[in-house]
Amino acid sequence: xxxxxxxxxxxxxxxxxxxxxxxxxxxxxxxxxxxxxxxxxxxxxxxxxxxxxxxxxxxxxxxxxxxxxxxxxxxxxxxxxxxxxxxxxxxxxxxxxxxxxxxxxxxxxxxxxxxxxxxxxxxxxxxxxxxxxxxxx
Numbered sequence: 001x002x003x004x005x006x007x008x009x010x011x012x013x014x015x016x017x018x019x020x021x022x023x024x025x026x027x028x029x030x031x032x033x034x035x036x037x038x039x040x041x042x043x044x045x046x047x048x049x050x051x052x053x054x055x056x057x058x059x060x061x062x063x064x065x066x067x068x069x070x071x072x073x074x075x076x077x078x079x080x081x082x083x084x085x086x087x088x089x090x091x092x093x094x095x096x097x098x099x100x101x102x103x104x105x106x107x108x109x110x111x112x113x114x115x116x117x118x119x120x121x122x123x124x125x126x127x128x129x130x131x132x133x134x135x136x137x
Contacts, residue, residue, distance in 0.1 A: 060127070061090045064102040065111060084118045096122045 063083075064072040071078050078086045093099040099119050103112055119126040 001121075044122065060098040060100045061087060062100050063087070063115065065104060065107060065115065066106045068107050069107070069111065080114075084121065086124060087118065087124075090120065091124065096123070099124045099126050101126060101128045103128065 044046055045102075056076070062072075062074050064075075066072075071080055071083050073086050073090055076086075087099065091099075101112075101115060103115070
């Protein structure tokens with residue numbers, strides 16, 4: 001007659017310990033990823049999607065270097081010996097000065113490094129301006 005009650009047990013897997021393991025793995029990889037390249041140079045990349053106006057305290061100084069190694073600070077030509085002094089005058093008392101570099105693609109890497117060292121001495125943020133990748137120049 002089947003008067004017995006059928007007992008069905010459902011199998012459950014406890015995921016509490018799996019959550020703990022995943023959390024510790026996440027922490028481990030986050031800490032490990034910061035230790036892999038401690039001497040990597042941090043580069044600030046410009047974004048074309050931001051349409052925020054620049055406030056008066058953060059107007060960037062534009063530094064252009066031509067193929068002939070002529071230096072222009074805000075369209076004013078200056079020789080390399082006076083470059084640091086003129087940049088310091090243009091920066092003034094800005095709290096977070098920004099210098100936008102317009103460097104010709106045919107220059108050697110050392111020219112770029114020389115300009116970056118000047119920016120490092122002045123404690124400026126350096127941004128390298130580039131042309132869009134689809135342009136034919």
